[in-house]
Amino acid sequence: MSRFWSRRGVKMLLNLDSSVKSGPNRLVLAGISSLLILIVSIPWSVAQEWTRVERPSELEFPAQEFHPPKPERRELPNGMVVYMLPDSSIPQVRAYARIKAGSIHEKPEEVGLASLTASLLRLGGSESVSADEMNDQLEFVGTSLESGSTRDYASVSLRVLSKDKEMGFEYFADILRHPAFPQDKIDQRKGEVSEKLRRQLDDPMEITRNEFREMLYGDHPYGRNPDGTQESLASFTREDLVRWHEETYHPNRIILAISGDFEPDWLMETLEKLFGDWPKFEGEIPEPQVGDQVSVGETFFIEKDLNQSTIRFGHLGIRKDNPDAIPLDVLNFVIGGGGFSSRLVNEVRTRGGYAYMVASIFDEPLLQGQFVTILQTQSKNTMEATELAKEVISKAIQPGSLTDEEIELAKESKLNDFVFNFETPQAVVQAYADLEFYGLPDNYLETYRENLAKVTREDLEKVGTKYIHPDKMSLLVLGNSEVKPLLEEAEGNVQTLTLQEVDSE
Numbered sequence: 123m124s125r126f127w128s129r130r131g132v133k134m135l136l137n138l139d140s141s142v143k144s145g146p147n148r149l150v151l152a153g154i155s156s157l158l159i160l161i162v163s164i165p166w167s168v169a170q171e172w173t174r175v176e177r178p179s180e181l182e183f184p185a186q187e188f189h190p191p192k193p194e195r196r197e198l199p200n201g202m203v204v205y206m207l208p209d210s211s212i213p214q215v216r217a218y219a220r221i222k223a224g225s226i227h228e229k230p231e232e233v234g235l236a237s238l239t240a241s242l243l244r245l246g247g248s249e250s251v252s253a254d255e256m257n258d259q260l261e262f263v264g265t266s267l268e269s270g271s272t273r274d275y276a277s278v279s280l281r282v283l284s285k286d287k288e289m290g291f292e293y294f295a296d297i298l299r300h301p302a303f304p305q306d307k308i309d310q311r312k313g314e315v316s317e318k319l320r321r322q323l324d325d326p327m328e329i330t331r332n333e334f335r336e337m338l339y340g341d342h343p344y345g346r347n348p349d350g351t352q353e354s355l356a357s358f359t360r361e362d363l364v365r366w367h368e369e370t371y372h373p374n375r376i377i378l379a380i381s382g383d384f385e386p387d388w389l390m391e392t393l394e395k396l397f398g399d400w401p402k403f404e405g406e407i408p409e410p411q412v413g414d415q416v417s418v419g420e421t422f423f424i425e426k427d428l429n430q431s432t433i434r435f436g437h438l439g440i441r442k443d444n445p446d447a448i449p450l451d452v453l454n455f456v457i458g459g460g461g462f463s464s465r466l467v468n469e470v471r472t473r474g475g476y477a478y479m480v481a482s483i484f485d486e487p488l489l490q491g492q493f494v495t496i497l498q499t500q501s502k503n504t505m506e507a508t509e510l511a512k513e514v515i516s517k518a519i520q521p522g523s524l525t526d527e528e529i530e531l532a533k534e535s536k537l538n539d540f541v542f543n544f545e546t547p548q549a550v551v552q553a554y555a556d557l558e559f560y561g562l563p564d565n566y567l568e569t570y571r572e573n574l575a576k577v578t579r580e581d582l583e584k585v586g587t588k589y590i591h592p593d594k595m596s597l598l599v600l601g602n603s604e605v606k607p608l609l610e611e612a613e614g615n616v617q618t619l620t621l622q623e624v625d626s627e
Contacts, residue, residue, distance in 0.1 A: 201374025215382035234350015372403035458482025519586030
């Protein structure tokens, strides 16, 4: 704020028309006067600190202290783990259950069963309360109760006002332990998933996502669509869902994360009452380890009559608990994970003008993930965009390529992302539950900022060489018939994938 604008504002105030200075407008005038007096009274030494900068990236902010509260960990006698973080600032309680019942445990003929079962926990109600009755009661008190699954896990979440927490936890436990799986709801969900699978065949991003996973993982569960196939979906019976629940849902395979307006003793007494008689599972359900990459350095093509191409290329990556995950995240930010700050966006989209979107991802799941670059471009630019993206990645892992500015921006951005992951008590308590689920160190969150700050250029060059291998990257292109000759000319041998046709009925 300059003196010129402050003085001009006072002059404007003094010259106001007399009609504005009288009548009802006097209150408005008084407020404006007070504001201008405050502005003029700001010391010039302070005003000088409000320096205008040409670019937002040049703004500097003081370092922020970050000390999230640490949840308490307890465990029921049957092995169910509980992370709790009481917080009475809002009259609400939130609970989240993470269950080791994701699609990674499916056999090939069971693909889609984990997802169908998890969705029916909530959709189908429980043995004692029908789905419709549960819906009415939850809606009446403004409570949210949801269930679902991913490749790595299934989940149930609850959000309830603290005055209704007893009822909320009863329903929460009921659908976890005693789901009803009514046939009409099974048929309803099957129809919804079937339609979802049909829609996926019209979405280039979904098509390439599913096909690229199969290229890397083959018949491993990570290479399958967790929603299943039309054939597997149609084959599932109610008995299959009951069996899957009995085999995979056990108290010692569940981690609870609970925050909000409650007393710790009340919570443990309630959980003991609701889950205490649920027997502990004594067996083992191992996760199938990821084998060697199925397709290495190969090129695949899917023909679809569109005026743009969707492209994916990459190879297998790392697990969530990999000790090099932090420097890899920093490196990927520079390469293509940092949006408009990344090299891929700057080179392929901004300067080259080739891509509508382009990004790179280091997927970090429970088992081995993938490093993948994704871009969409006009058909005629397919090979130019692909080759330029590959060149950007290859150059980024060369010694001396990364600049100090890129590294510092990436580290600062990752730090800001990390801090904003803990805006609510539930986010904090779930983060600690995640540590246990993924096998990360207990002090991971407390030491993250220190470990991030210690990342050096040498660390980034080391992990770049260790985990990014341009010669092992397989390429998948979805595009129209004019694209394949371009692809064959540039890549040589190209394998064509044919999508399965699905009846519209």
